[in-house]
Amino acid sequence: MPVNLASPLLPPTLIGPISVGPSGAPRFWATIWSDVLKTSLEPSTRRKHLSALDRLYDAVQRQRGSDCLDRLLAEADADAIEDCLMGFFAQLRNEAAIDNVDRTSVWSTAVTFVMDILGRAGSSTRPAEISARLLRLETLYRQLTPNPEKSPPPIRALPPLVIEDLYEVFRPDSPRNPFRTETLRWRNLLIFMLLLRLVIELRSCRRPLAVLCHAARRS
Numbered sequence: 381m382p383v384n385l386a387s388p389l390l391p392p393t394l395i396g397p398i399s400v401g402p403s404g405a406p407r408f409w410a411t412i413w414s415d416v417l418k419t420s421l422e423p424s425t426r427r428k429h430l431s432a433l434d435r436l437y438d439a440v441q442r443q444r445g446s447d448c449l450d451r452l453l454a455e456a457d458a459d460a461i462e463d464c465l466m467g468f469f470a471q472l473r474n475e476a477a478i479d480n481v482d483r484t485s486v487w488s489t490a491v492t493f494v495m496d497i498l499g500r501a502g503s504s505t506r507p508a509e510i511s512a513r514l515l516r517l518e519t520l521y522r523q524l525t526p527n528p529e530k531s532p533p534p535i536r537a538l539p540p541l542v543i544e545d546l547y548e549v550f551r552p553d554s555p556r557n558p559f560r561t562e563t564l565r566w567r568n569l570l571i572f573m574l575l576l577r578l579v580i581e582l583r584s585c586r587r588p589l590a591v592l593c594h595a596a597r598r599s
Contacts, residue, residue: 397427399434401447407437408450409497417496432489439468453497458513461494465521472526483526491521546572 399410410433414426421429440449443464452460468490472483495517498510549556550572552565559565 397423397430399430399437401437402441407433409453409501410434410437410493413493413496428485429489429493432486433493435486436464436468436490436493439471440464443467453494453501456498456501456510458498458510461498462513462517465490465494465517469521469524469526476527487524487526488522491517543576 397414399407399414401407410430413433414421414430418426418429437447437449440452441447444460449461449464452464469487472487475481476483495514498517499514548554549558550565550569551557552562552569557565559568
C-alpha cells in the first residue's frame with residue numbers, strides 16, 4: 381500500500397501518498413509518474429493509482445524474483461515488461477473470477493503507467509522500436525479486461541420465430557415433417573400444441589402462484 385508523507389518538515393509539494401519498495405525507498409518510476417506526469421490528480425485518485433502500481437510492482441517481483449520493474453522500464457526491456465504484464469493480467473483475471481470483484485481499473489492503471497514510462501524512457505535510445513512496441517501495447521493490452529466473461533442469461537421462453545418454425549415442422553402437410561404416416565403427424569402436432577399451451581398456462585400462473593405461496597408462508 382502507498383505510504384502517506386505528512387511530515388511538517390517536507391514542502392507541501394511532497395506531502396501525500398507515495399509508492400515505496402520493500403526497502404522503504406520510493407519507487408522511482410511510480411513517483412515520476414504520479415508526481416511529475418500526473419500532477420493534476422486528486423489525493424484520493426492518486427492513492428488509488430499508486431495502490432494499483434504497488435500491485436504491479438509486487439507481481440513483477442514475484443515473477444522475476446526481485447523488485448526490478450524500475451530497472452526494466454529504465455532499460456526499456458519491452459519483452460520482459462510484456463511478459464510481466466501478461467503475468468499480472470492472469471493474476472487479476474484469477475482474482476476477479478474467485479472474488480467476483482472488478483479489476484478493470486487496476487489493469488487500466490498498470491497499462492497506462494507502463495506505456496507512459498516506456499515511451500519516455502526508451503524514446504531517446506530506440507525510438508522506432510519503442511514506437512512499435514507502444515503501438516502493440518495500445519492495440520493488444522488496452523482492450524483486454526481481467527474480468528471473466530459472464531455467461532449468457534438462461535433462456536426462459538422460446539422466441540416467436542422458433543415457435544413458428546416448430547409449428548411449420550409439425551404441420552401435417554409440411555414437407556419438413558419427418559414422420560411418415562398421417563396418423564403420426566397429427567398425433568405429434570397435437571402433442572406439440574398441448575405442450576405449448578401447457579407452457580403458456582404455467583407461465584401465466586407462475587406469478588399468482590408465487591404470491592399465494594409467499595402469503596401462505598407469512599400467515
